[in-house]
Amino acid sequence: MSLPSDALTNPVPARPTANPGNPPAEFLPPFNTLPDADGHVHGHGDGGSHGHDSLRTLDYAVIQQCMHCGFCLPTCPTYDATKKERNSPRGRIALMRAIADGQMDATKTFAEEMYFCLGCLACTTACPAGVDYAQLFETARATAEHAGVLQSPSRDWTRRLLLKGLFTRPRLLRALGRMLRIYQASGAQWLVRKLGLTKLLGSRLAKLEPQTPQVRAQFSHQLIQPVEKPADDQVKYRVGLLTGCVQDLVFSDINRDTADALLANGCEVHTPPVQACCGSLHGHNGEPGTARMLARRLLDTFDVFKLDAIITNAAGCGSHLKTYNRLLADDKQYAERAAEWSRKCKDINEFLVEIHFRAPTAAPAGIPVDQLTYHEACHLCHGQKITAQPRKILKSIPGLKLTELSESTWCCGSAGIYNIVQPEMSQQLLERKLKHIDKTGARTVATANPGCHLQIANGAAARGKALHIAHPVSLLAAAYRAE
Amino acid sequence: MSQAAAATDLIAALQRHFPADALITKPEDMTAYSYDGTPMLKGMPSAVVFPTTTEEVATVLRLATESGTSVSTRGSGTGLSAGSIPNAGDIVLCLARMNQILELDTANLTILVEPGVINANVAAAVEAEGLFYPPDPGSMRVSTIGGNVAENSGGLRGLKYGITRDYVMGLEVVLPTGETFFTGTKCVKDVAGYSLKDLFVGSEGTLGVVTKILLKLLPKPAARKTLLAIYEKMDEAAATVSAIIANKIIPCTAEFMDRTTIKCVEDYAHIGLPLDCDAVLILESDGHPAAVDDEAQKMEALCKQHGARSVKLAADLEEATKLMTARRMAIPAMARVAPTTILEDATVPRSRLAEMVRFVQKTAEKYNIQVGTFGHFGDGNLHPLFLANELKPDEIHRVHEAVGEIFDHAVKIGGTISGEHGIGLTKKAYLPGAIGELNVRVLKELKRVFDPKGILNPGKIFEADQPGMEGTATFTHTITRGITPEHLIPQT
Numbered sequence: 001m002s003l004p005s006d007a008l009t010n011p012v013p014a015r016p017t018a019n020p021g022n023p024p025a026e027f028l029p030p031f032n033t034l035p036d037a038d039g040h041v042h043g044h045g046d047g048g049s050h051g052h053d054s055l056r057t058l059d060y061a062v063i064q065q066c067m068h069c070g071f072c073l074p075t076c077p078t079y080d081a082t083k084k085e086r087n088s089p090r091g092r093i094a095l096m097r098a099i100a101d102g103q104m105d106a107t108k109t110f111a112e113e114m115y116f117c118l119g120c121l122a123c124t125t126a127c128p129a130g131v132d133y134a135q136l137f138e139t140a141r142a143t144a145e146h147a148g149v150l151q152s153p154s155r156d157w158t159r160r161l162l163l164k165g166l167f168t169r170p171r172l173l174r175a176l177g178r179m180l181r182i183y184q185a186s187g188a189q190w191l192v193r194k195l196g197l198t199k200l201l202g203s204r205l206a207k208l209e210p211q212t213p214q215v216r217a218q219f220s221h222q223l224i225q226p227v228e229k230p231a232d233d234q235v236k237y238r239v240g241l242l243t244g245c246v247q248d249l250v251f252s253d254i255n256r257d258t259a260d261a262l263l264a265n266g267c268e269v270h271t272p273p274v275q276a277c278c279g280s281l282h283g284h285n286g287e288p289g290t291a292r293m294l295a296r297r298l299l300d301t302f303d304v305f306k307l308d309a310i311i312t313n314a315a316g317c318g319s320h321l322k323t324y325n326r327l328l329a330d331d332k333q334y335a336e337r338a339a340e341w342s343r344k345c346k347d348i349n350e351f352l353v354e355i356h357f358r359a360p361t362a363a364p365a366g367i368p369v370d371q372l373t374y375h376e377a378c379h380l381c382h383g384q385k386i387t388a389q390p391r392k393i394l395k396s397i398p399g400l401k402l403t404e405l406s407e408s409t410w411c412c413g414s415a416g417i418y419n420i421v422q423p424e425m426s427q428q429l430l431e432r433k434l435k436h437i438d439k440t441g442a443r444t445v446a447t448a449n450p451g452c453h454l455q456i457a458n459g460a461a462a463r464g465k466a467l468h469i470a471h472p473v474s475l476l477a478a479a480y481r482a483e
Numbered sequence: 484m485s486q487a488a489a490a491t492d493l494i495a496a497l498q499r500h501f502p503a504d505a506l507i508t509k510p511e512d513m514t515a516y517s518y519d520g521t522p523m524l525k526g527m528p529s530a531v532v533f534p535t536t537t538e539e540v541a542t543v544l545r546l547a548t549e550s551g552t553s554v555s556t557r558g559s560g561t562g563l564s565a566g567s568i569p570n571a572g573d574i575v576l577c578l579a580r581m582n583q584i585l586e587l588d589t590a591n592l593t594i595l596v597e598p599g600v601i602n603a604n605v606a607a608a609v610e611a612e613g614l615f616y617p618p619d620p621g622s623m624r625v626s627t628i629g630g631n632v633a634e635n636s637g638g639l640r641g642l643k644y645g646i647t648r649d650y651v652m653g654l655e656v657v658l659p660t661g662e663t664f665f666t667g668t669k670c671v672k673d674v675a676g677y678s679l680k681d682l683f684v685g686s687e688g689t690l691g692v693v694t695k696i697l698l699k700l701l702p703k704p705a706a707r708k709t710l711l712a713i714y715e716k717m718d719e720a721a722a723t724v725s726a727i728i729a730n731k732i733i734p735c736t737a738e739f740m741d742r743t744t745i746k747c748v749e750d751y752a753h754i755g756l757p758l759d760c761d762a763v764l765i766l767e768s769d770g771h772p773a774a775v776d777d778e779a780q781k782m783e784a785l786c787k788q789h790g791a792r793s794v795k796l797a798a799d800l801e802e803a804t805k806l807m808t809a810r811r812m813a814i815p816a817m818a819r820v821a822p823t824t825i826l827e828d829a830t831v832p833r834s835r836l837a838e839m840v841r842f843v844q845k846t847a848e849k850y851n852i853q854v855g856t857f858g859h860f861g862d863g864n865l866h867p868l869f870l871a872n873e874l875k876p877d878e879i880h881r882v883h884e885a886v887g888e889i890f891d892h893a894v895k896i897g898g899t900i901s902g903e904h905g906i907g908l909t910k911k912a913y914l915p916g917a918i919g920e921l922n923v924r925v926l927k928e929l930k931r932v933f934d935p936k937g938i939l940n941p942g943k944i945f946e947a948d949q950p951g952m953e954g955t956a957t958f959t960h961t962i963t964r965g966i967t968p969e970h971l972i973p974q975t
Contacts, residue, residue: 129818
């Protein structure tokens with residue numbers, strides 16, 4: 001493939017981008033040709049099922065790796081809450097093994113258990129035996145979905161709408177985000193809340209309504225040019241920047257900050273204006289076929305062989321993005337690119353430390369960094385084992401005082417869409433997190449994942465606490481700007 | 484009445500006393516209580532009950548006795564001899580929710596805890612008061628004090644500080660009838676009657692259910708120094724430990740790991756262990772700062788005298804803790820190289836340890852099995868860990884043959900078949916050979932005194948022979964993918 005040197009990304013099928021404020025028509029196939037519940041795609045062949053999607057066909061060695069020592073038990077938030085073995089990683093793996101051995105079917109209880117698991121991967125940090133719980137958990141949820149034991153009209157509809165409809169179509173997602181923005185910015189949301197109209201949503205949705213994130217006025221592509229070069233034109237690295245889904249709508253400023261921090265450290269930043277969802281939501285929620293389809297699409301968007309790194313700033317995405325090599329191992333066309341991708345995909349914290357980022361010389365303006373604590377996103381510390389790097393970045397910022405948070409690696413209860421589907425456990429964990437934050441006396445909480453960011457912000461707001469939440473890279477970028 | 488029918492009746496009776504959250508019977512839940520930390524063995528219980536008070540434990544036992552259903556008591560399920568794997572149809576009595584620290588008495592240096600408290604939580608609670616609870620089994624972050632008492636767990640500090648038994652001052656025990664008594668006091672000296680508490684320590688859930696534990700504490704040592712010595716030959720490491728003790732130094736820890744173990748541990752912990760040596764020795768001295776300095780210096784010199792390639796002093800407490808934590812992870816870390824890890828804990832007088840390590844290696848070679856050995860050099864407690872695959876019955880069979888020879892040899896040179904993991908199911912075939920038939924008969928008669936109907940963990944330590952309980956433990960433990968119990972539990 002020959003590419004001009006300044007375009008190391010491949011804008012997914014060429015389409016007009018003249019007016020970024022007004023998204024063009026959706027280019028994806030119609031809704032009814034998207035992959036169905038078992039990951040099969042009818043019509044355009046880009047999902048496909050896979051031998052690893054079932055516990056019965058998964059390499060048995062992956063299951064055998066667990067020697068049930070139980071070292072994971074004290075690190076599992078659900079086991080900690082119930083003290084029931086089934087709610088522990090070891091218990092869940094025992095169930096998976098029983099299914100793999102043909103001693104048990106994927107029952108409704110099994111499926112519910114797999115969705116009671118936060119997927120926080122704390123067990124993988126604790127596990128001395130090196131069990132790949134992420135793979136087991138994804139395969140188990142796919143097995144549960146395939147068995148159809150949780151099917152109900154409303155669940156099926158919601159999953160189809162979210163996983164297949166919305167989170168496979170970046171433009172549609174942005175259009176929806178824009179509508180939500182108008183609703184929020186025009187005062188309509190205020191009015192609806194004041195008039196108590198949220199009651200019309202039913203009790204479950206009404207409870208979730210206040211958690212609706214505040215959508216940004218501008219999305220990533222309006223803030224970041226497809227290619228940006230460092231001010232001094234001294235290019236040391238060429239990197240691709242992933243803008244994400246939620247991050248793009250709700251935290252597009254963090255994407256801008258990420259680009260700024262990269263530019264300040266000699267990176268040429270390539271940011272395709274339209275990017276597919278990375279598929280983490282799908283991979284983690286039993287839709288491996290769709291996850292693979294989205295992974296291929298993202299691989300088509302970047303020329304991974306010509307970039308030095310692909311940067312993500314959302315821990316949940318990063319933890320999944322780095323497994324593209326496993327996800328597409330059997331895909332003849334994509335396996336090589338996926339392997340290269342997994343080698344080059346880096347979390348922003350990880351990458352900045354790796355390239356010996358420049359310590360800023362000024363304190364960021366207007367952010368209370370002198371009383372700051374750091375909450376570790378599960379998929380950063382457990383999923384990607386990145387713990388020292390964000391602290392190194394934070395500590396480089398003049399005037400920043402970091403007070404360590406007890407249980408900083410304990411899940412905050414956000415866990416992807418867990419806070420929506422398991423509100424009770426999610427709230428328990430949020431309560432626990434906020435209590436620890438309180439004890440530090442921090443006014444600012446740094447965290448590197450949009451889910452945690454929203455969860456902690458919502459929790460603080462609901463309790464009338466003034467807490468500033470910031471991504472470490474935003475603080476770094478703000479410090480650079482203050483120079 | 485059959486065991487199954489008895490269990491059904493018992494569950495119905497228990498439902499009147501326990502809420503749904505504290506009495507579970509779903510097959511998925513039973514699967515999750517069918518194992519402990521022991522490889523390959525499983526037994527599906529018929530219900531799991533979670534009492535939170537002594538009275539509730541008493542209710543369960545009284546009703547179980549009335550219905551003649553056997554009960555298997557359990558904490559975190561980290562046991563390594565299958566002591567907490569239920570027989571098929573058992574009621575599992577899980578004490579994990581009885582996890583309160585009841586009293587920390589800084590005047591008498593004792594702590595009173597419920598059985599479900601995690602060992603590490605006791606350690607942390609007393610440390611906050613400047614005190615010290617020494618027994619530290621490898622599983623200390625997970626295993627419960629109740630389980631530690633039931634198995635009489637040891638740990639890394641056994642050489643200087645002894646084992647769980649040495650710290651148990653009193654126990655509240657519920658008998659199978661539901662009657663409850665307390666044995667022991669806060670008095671250092673107490674000779675009122677037989678020392679019953681000592682009978683329950685290490686009884687593996689076969690005599691009664693412990694519901695409160697009074698533990699002895701020590702002042703926290705003011706200083707601690709940790710050394711890592713690296714050897715080209717295991718014999719040199721063994722000679723070093725002998726020399727240290729001959730020089731009247733009792734280190735609180737003298738742990739060793741062989742090449743295979745080092746590789747696995749390093750793979751997990753990334754603490755910079757050398758991968759090209761035959762053995763490492765982790766030595767720790769604790770106590771008064773001046774004494775610790777002196778001991779550490781002497782130990783360092785002795786290491787060098789006996790051929791250590793290098794000796795490194797841990798820079799700070801954090802580095803020392805990392806080293807110890809890594810060593811504690813040895814058992815599960817070995818699972819990185821083989822799907823099935825079969826661990827033994829033959830123990831010999833410490834003067835014979837180097838000889839025993841060589842015997843293990845020779846035996847593993849003879850049977851063509853991979854083995855990694857590590858353990859407590861200071862107290863002669865050896866952990867040969869066989870690396871195998873449960874899907875290969877022939878390999879498992881060879882492991883059992885090798886284990887048999889190792890046990891025979893350990894006993895022959897004055898040792899024992901289990902230093903700290905217990906007999907449970909996996910070693911009961913070897914027990915008569917180790918302690919003698921008369922000894923086993925006395926054990927059985929003792930059990931009959933406390934548990935005449937034989938409802939408490941029958942078939943563990945020795946075969947159950949009460950009417951209705953015979954052979955309970957052998958027909959139930961089925962395993963997956965074509966392997967039969969005969970492959971898994973050595974038969975008498």
